[in-house]
Amino acid sequence: KAGVTQTPRYxxxxxxxxxTLSCSPISGHRSxxxxxxxxxxxxxxxxxxFSETQRNKGNFPGRFSGRQFSNSRSEMNVSTxxxxxxxxxxxxxxxxxxxxxxxxxxxxxTRLTVL
Amino acid sequence: xxxxxxxxIHITVSEGASLxxxxxxxxxxxxxxxxxxxxxxxxxxxxxxxFSGDTLVQGIKGFxxxxxxxxxxxxxxxxxxxxxxxxxxxxxxxxxxxxxxxxLTFGKGTHLIIQx
Numbered sequence: 001k002a003g004v005t006q007t008p009r010y011x012x013x014x015x016x017x018x019x020t021l022s023c024s025p026i027s028g029h030r031s032x033x034x035x036x037x038x039x040x041x042x043x044x045x046x047x048x049x050f051s052e053t054q055r056n057k058g059n060f061p062g063r064f065s066g067r068q069f070s071n072s073r074s075e076m077n078v079s080t081x082x083x084x085x086x087x088x089x090x091x092x093x094x095x096x097x098x099x100x101x102x103x104x105x106x107x108x109x110t111r112l113t114v115l
Numbered sequence: 116x117x118x119x120x121x122x123x124i125h126i127t128v129s130e131g132a133s134l135x136x137x138x139x140x141x142x143x144x145x146x147x148x149x150x151x152x153x154x155x156x157x158x159x160x161x162x163x164x165x166f167s168g169d170t171l172v173q174g175i176k177g178f179x180x181x182x183x184x185x186x187x188x189x190x191x192x193x194x195x196x197x198x199x200x201x202x203x204x205x206x207x208x209x210x211x212x213x214x215x216x217x218x219l220t221f222g223k224g225t226h227l228i229i230q231x
Binding site: 043101 | 147149151156157158159160161164166205207209210218219220221222223224
């Protein structure tokens, strides 16, 4: 099976712009989670989607949003970019079998640079 | 809320020597524990996980970890490291509320350097 794919791999934007990142989960995986990784704050959970619904959310401002499509692919959007949004954005998918936890499989990430 | 502490920011080990990376967690219920490895510019690769059962878990690349509830620890070990093991290692705790998996909480990571 192909792994989690993320596009684009690299992105450069300027302050005030918005950006959309895309994630395709492993085939058959229905849960998609997003994380932000920065040198200062480390890895932080953004949100998780399952069956096109946001099920869990981390502590990020409303400028960060996402959605999931019927084929489980997911996008995240950041509006009004700030310099501090420069980070590696990681997407992870999991099988989400009922009755217990599942391991998350991560994509290679999208490196966002805000100038 | 849960938290994860990795006390060692950097660790230097000679090639062929044994390795132990420390991880302590804080969580009120039974945690689900993970170790991930990240090479420069890459995503995270799962090394091993603990959900329940045997407290000594085996993972990929010759790694193992032991869950010690009394010490709230989940330390990662490898008997003999290879130069290719140089990377960033992250311990993480996950929770499951019945409504689905909550987001993973990660430690700050341990940067492993291998000396020839």
